[in-house]
Amino acid sequence: MKPSSDRALCIMQDGMLRAASLMVPADQRSDWRREWEGELWHVRHSLCQGGALSWPAQREVTSFCLGSLHDAFCLRRESRPAHEPMPRLSGAAGQCLLRLGTLLAVCFVVAKLLPGVQAERDPARFQVNPGVILIQTSASSDQFAPTIAPAVYRDWKGVRQRYFDEFAFYRTVRERASLSEGRDAGWNVTHASPNLFSLLGLDLPFDVARNSDEGGLPEAIISYDSWRRDFAYDPGITGRLVHIGNRAARIAGVMPYGIWRLPGDPDAWLLEPDTLLAHASSRDRGYLVAHLSPLGQDWMRGPSIPIAVRGAEDEDQEYYGVSFAGRLRGPWAIFQFSLILALLALPAVTSVTLGESNYSSHRPSRSRTLLRRGFLLAKFLLVAAIAYFASLDLAWWNSSNYSAIAEFAQLVWAFSICLLGFRWAMFDQRQRCPVCLRRVTHPARVGLASRTFLGWNGTEMMCMGGHTLLHVPSLPTSWFSGQRWLYLDTSWDFLFAD
């Protein structure tokens, strides 16, 4: 055998002894390692013929080293305290609630750690002023497609309105942004009128529209994603110059995470004077945001309102205004809707009876019945809470702005988890002893299907506390359609002493 191979095998064998010694209880570790190493020397020495070990000899040495692992396993097994069975805990109601509680805690902690979920859970951050609507043309089938020409904004703003007291306009275009020397990025840039954020009532932690009206450099606000992606969370980003398209702009700040819920997913907002916005191409389309006057708010009864405008040539132009209330409802409203859906769908996927019929006239005490129903209610509440946090985690883990897909995902996840969780809760409840709430165990097949008319056939399970037997028929018949409990009297106690 080559010396290099011999050396590599020596290292491996020493490593095995080292690994084995790590498995030995600490107080005996050094003694065992010393003995193994001492014996290994003799094993090698006895098998060594002329300097290097042959392959069969190496195999023998390696098997000696493997034996040390076996020794270590034996020692661990012998040093471990005897395992105490916990019959009282196994399948107990408390254990079930503990597991659900742990799962809920995990989902809650994950929700706390995800910024997307945090932003979504605080709807107050992205609520807009009451009375703010988005105006669209009736010709568009897409409720949130850009449909308004800049000229409409200019015309409407220049005329005194009865139903609106303020307008703002924005349009989003794809542009090249020069971030620094030789570093470019393709950005979705929203060109907005200077009053957009004040009209919406968004609480921005910096002052915008300061320079926009003063003839200085336009102010740019970058999105949280751009700040992360293009500026690596640079804390000194405010005041930096960037070139967007062919114009320079000064960065006013970073848009707080998840605050922008209007249509469009911009990387930057560029606040421009109305004169610049109005000079955009006649083919460009954007969004018109308006604030309803008190008279307009009286007219706005539902989520949308039709608007008819008499044009310059006496033709009627049809528009409609959409309220942001439905769009900014927040995750709680989505969860409530999915919870109701799941509760309505529950009878379709499982029986909603608790299977409390029994063979005898024995009835559990009132307190036991209340405890059992309280346990079911606790399971439902925990499942619902898990569904709320888990659906938020799964839907919003990577969303910083409004996303209809994320909302839909939250709805689907919340509905699925609620439905499956409630179904499990009902199934689990039917298999819990009405006396001690432990799950019945040891299923045994009873009877034959071919003798259904002579006797019942199905599965019999027992409560480990010795309180009940549960009989579940395989073939529901008119005389044995559902599961039944058989209450055991005290003469059975000696069998279940624990």
Add this chain to the structure above:
Amino acid sequence: MAAEPKLSHTSAMILQAISAGYVYGFSIMEMTGLPSGTVYPAMRRLERDDLIRSQWEKQSIADAEQRPPRKYYRLTADGTATLEASRKRYPLLERLINTEEAKSL
């Protein structure tokens, strides 16, 4: 001795090997044919039951021979008595591991 412990065949073989003069772990393995993963835990159990006693070789002896020190084992009085009882239970034990053979090595 009020009650002699009944040994397994493996433990009895190890006691017989030690009694025959194979006093190191590896030599016991070689003599009995048992793998290392069986011999050492068995010897620890015999030691715990006071049937054998272990002792580290003096470091000076190992240093003189340029090797690591070894742990060697010897029977206690209880171990000798137990082995006697085991020989009655396993009559072939002495033939499997012959004392004379060990002495001749």
